[in-house]
Amino acid sequence: xxxxxxxxxxxxxxxxxxxxxxxxxxxxxxxxxxxxxxxxxxxxxxxxxxxxxxxxxxxxxxxxxxxxxxxxxxxxxxxxxxxxxxxxxxxxxxxxxxxxxxxxxxxxxxxxxxxxxxxxxxxxxxxxxxxxxxxxxxxxxxxxxxxxxxxxxxxxxxxxxxxxxxxxxxxxxxxxxxxxxxxxxxxxxxxxxxxxxxxxxxxxxxxxxxxxxxxxxxxxxxxxxxxxxxxxxxxxxxxxxxxxxxxxxxxxxxxxxxxxxxxxxxxxx
Amino acid sequence: xxxxxxxxxxxxxxxxxxxxxxxxxxxxxxxxxxxxxxxxxxxxxxxxxxxxxxxxxxxxxxxxxxxxxxxxxxxxxxxxxxxxxxxxxxxxxxxxxxxxxxxxxxxxxxxxxxxxxxxxxxxxxxxxxxxxxxxxxxxxxxxxxxxxxxxxxxxxxxxxxxxxxxxxxxxxxxxxxxxxxxxxxxxxxxxxxxxxxxxxxxxxxxxxxxxxxxxxxxxxxxxxxxxxxxxxxxxxxxxxxxx
Numbered sequence: 001x002x003x004x005x006x007x008x009x010x011x012x013x014x015x016x017x018x019x020x021x022x023x024x025x026x027x028x029x030x031x032x033x034x035x036x037x038x039x040x041x042x043x044x045x046x047x048x049x050x051x052x053x054x055x056x057x058x059x060x061x062x063x064x065x066x067x068x069x070x071x072x073x074x075x076x077x078x079x080x081x082x083x084x085x086x087x088x089x090x091x092x093x094x095x096x097x098x099x100x101x102x103x104x105x106x107x108x109x110x111x112x113x114x115x116x117x118x119x120x121x122x123x124x125x126x127x128x129x130x131x132x133x134x135x136x137x138x139x140x141x142x143x144x145x146x147x148x149x150x151x152x153x154x155x156x157x158x159x160x161x162x163x164x165x166x167x168x169x170x171x172x173x174x175x176x177x178x179x180x181x182x183x184x185x186x187x188x189x190x191x192x193x194x195x196x197x198x199x200x201x202x203x204x205x206x207x208x209x210x211x212x213x214x215x216x217x218x219x220x221x222x223x224x225x226x227x228x229x230x231x232x233x234x235x236x237x238x239x240x241x242x243x244x245x246x247x248x249x250x251x252x253x254x255x256x257x258x259x260x261x262x263x264x265x266x267x268x269x
Numbered sequence: 270x271x272x273x274x275x276x277x278x279x280x281x282x283x284x285x286x287x288x289x290x291x292x293x294x295x296x297x298x299x300x301x302x303x304x305x306x307x308x309x310x311x312x313x314x315x316x317x318x319x320x321x322x323x324x325x326x327x328x329x330x331x332x333x334x335x336x337x338x339x340x341x342x343x344x345x346x347x348x349x350x351x352x353x354x355x356x357x358x359x360x361x362x363x364x365x366x367x368x369x370x371x372x373x374x375x376x377x378x379x380x381x382x383x384x385x386x387x388x389x390x391x392x393x394x395x396x397x398x399x400x401x402x403x404x405x406x407x408x409x410x411x412x413x414x415x416x417x418x419x420x421x422x423x424x425x426x427x428x429x430x431x432x433x434x435x436x437x438x439x440x441x442x443x444x445x446x447x448x449x450x451x452x453x454x455x456x457x458x459x460x461x462x463x464x465x466x467x468x469x470x471x472x473x474x475x476x477x478x479x480x481x482x483x484x485x486x487x488x489x490x491x492x493x494x495x496x497x498x499x500x501x502x503x504x505x506x507x508x509x510x511x512x
Contacts, residue, residue, distance in 0.1 A: 003426075011322055052459070056472050063469055065296045090379075092459035100459075103369045105379075183472040210475060 049085040051076045052106035054094040056181045058206035059262035060112040060227075063091075072110035074258045075129065075229070079108070079245050093180050095160030098122050101232045108238060112200060114162045114225040124233050126242040128226035129255060134163050135201040136218040137208060139189055144196055147220045153195040156185035163198040166223055182207060190214045198222060292479040298470050305466025306487060312383050312462070313449045319388025320448065321441075324395025327351065329425070331396070332403050348396070355393035361454045363390055368458040383455045391448050398444060402437035403429060435506045442499035446492050453488075463487060 053061045053072060061070035068089045080087035090106055097109045101123050114132065115125045138144045144153060152174055157164040159178040167176035177194055179185040185197045186207050199207070201221060208217045229246075231238045249255040293299040327348045334345035355363065367386040368379065377385070406429050414424030434441075456465030467484030471477055 063301075063473060066300055090459050091461070093457065096457070096459070099369045103373050105368075181472055183475060187475060187477065 047085045048088050049080050049083055049108075050088045050090060050106040052090040052092055052097055052100040052109050053111040054097065054181070055089070055091040056183060057094075057112050057200075057203050059202065061089075061110070071130075071258055071262050072112065072229075075246070075249070075255075076108075076110050078249060078254075079229075079242055082241060082245050094158060095180075097160075097230070101230060104232070107231065107235075108242065109230040112203070112227050113230055115228050116162060116165070118165075119230070122233060123230040124235060124239050125228040125230055126239055127246050128228045129246050129250075130202075130227040130259070132225045132227055133201045133221035134166055134198050134223045134225070135204040136220055136222065137186065137189065137197040137199065137204050137215050138195065138218060139192065140214055140216050142195065144218070146218060147222060150196060150198075154193075156188055156194040156197045158182045158185060158199060161199070162223065162225055163200070167198055186211060186215065200225075288476060288479045292470050292474050292476055293483065298473070301461070301466035301469050302463065302483060302487060303466075305461055305463040306491075308380065308455075308460060309449070309452050309463040310491075312380060312387060312452045312455060312460075313445075315384040316387035316391055316448055316452070317445050319384065320391030320395050320444070323389065323392030324399055327392065327396035328399035328403060331400050335404075352393050352396060355390055356397075360387070360390045360451050361457060364454060364458060379458055379460050383452070383458065383460055387448060387452060387455075390451075391444060394444055395441060398437050398440045399433065402433035402440075405436050406432045438499070438503050438506065442496070442503075445499075446495055449491060449495070450488060 051073075053068070055061045055063050055068045055070075057070075059070055060072045061068060063069075068091060073087075073089065076089070077087050090100065092100060094111060097111055097113065098119070100106045101109055109123075112130075112132070113119070115128060119125070136144070136147070136150065144150060151171065154174070155167050155171065155176040157167050157176040157178055159180060164176060164178060176198070177185075177188070179188070182197070182199050182203065185194070185199065188194050189197050190211060197204075197207075201217075204217050208215050229242050231242070246255070249258075293302075330341055330344045330348050334341040364383065364386045367389075368382045372382045372385075410428050410432065411424055414428045415421070419427070452462060453464040455462045456468065461469070464484055467480040470480040474480070
């Protein structure tokens with residue numbers, strides 16, 4: 001009987017360890033200071049607000065020195081300060097962001113996300129804070145000179161983005177190759193597996209800057225878009241808080257200052 | 270020709286040195302791999318524990334039912350459904366279902382969800398392995414135990430089960446090693462594991478060579494260490510065979 005009790009006790013002890021592990025995990029997926037152990041925090045608990053993003057989109061969100069930084073992160077920090085909470089950042093794939101909102105894994109999404117009617121069906125958007133366009137990146141010396149030359153070519157896009165939507169809609173006969181991240185598309189462009197990449201203009205500049213001797217950005221803009229912050233459908237309170245923060249930032253010039261800060265970081269690289 | 274060889278090898282090493290600097294040392298980028306390794310090991314260890322406990326329970330239920338079809342009909346049915354569903358779906362899909370559908374909200378964090386998902390997945394395979402181990406033990410052992418007056422439970426726990434484990438230790442070791450590598454998909458739910466660490470470096474530097482090879486090398490080293498530990502355990506268990 002004693003042995004059975006010991007066995008049961010051991011099993012219970014092991015199963016007790018699971019929540020402990022969940023709490024004391026190496027926490028690089030959330031928090032702006034990754035690379036150190038920390039405690040995972042639930043976004044509903046006391047002082048945290050969680051933002052999900054895809055930290056591979058310079059200059060809006062990207063990893064530098066073990067931290068996630070960028071225009072969206074700065075805006076999110078302002079929102080968190082307004083709410084009186086600490087910001088936790090989750091880095092996931094771009095096309096998982098809607099699921100993150102629906103499943104309540106985060107409070108809002110700031111990921112250079114464009115407002116589209118389809119997306120409005122599943123989430124609520126704040127006011128827009130940035131005007132963007134889809135640009136075309138091609139290899140240096142490519143025969144593709146503009147929008148018209150894209151027809152019939154192999155195009156790479158990031159999955160779930162408006163670039164993906166645009167190419168899927170307009171080039172039905174040659175659907176685009178979808179990548180989990182823009183950097184993979186650029187790598188394939190460099191290794192000539194695809195002919196062009198369609199991705200957001202501002203970040204295209206950064207991709208090109210990092211690979212300046214192999215790719216170039218064309219001047220054609222394919223679409224006109226507006227970035228906004230997304231929240232779970234129905235969370236009107238958070239939307240109005242975010243809108244308030246954005247309005248303040250626009251009127252006192254802070255938003256422009258942040259965008260220009262990263263723009264010059266872009267150009268100096 | 271002889272003069273170019275040292276020049277070529279020199280430039281290879283200098284390219285390698287540059288790559289190591291850019292991918293690992295600059296801005297402490299090796300830390301992405303180190304913390305990734307920590308997360309991977311954390312998930313693996315706890316998932317293995319859950320898998321073993323769950324697998325043992327399921328195996329015992331299934332063998333009890335097999336020996337006497339009148340007993341344990343409902344538990345056996347539940348276990349059969351569990352085994353079919355878990356073995357019939359890819360672990361990545363299970364992970365995403367667990368994360369986006371089952372564990373809604375942030376009650377359990379992402380690493381805890383991954384531990385649960387991988388543990389439940391591993392449990393199904395471990396259950397079948399242990400069940401085959403139990404069945405491989407000669408029926409004479411059970412008969413001897415029962416005829417000595419030991420209860421069914423004592424016979425199973427003290428006589429049959431230890432021999433079963435000794436028989437299937439290589440297969441279970443295999444399962445643990447698979448689990449370590451299966452956790453590489455944890456990046457899909459935003460966990461910064463070892464594979465994701467290499468991935469992050471790759472997307473910062475646009476260099477595929479060093480990040481991918483470094484990640485592979487770390488997995489390899491861990492698996493070699495695990496295999497060495499397992500063969501040591503096997504050897505100790507086999508000592509009694511030659512008495």
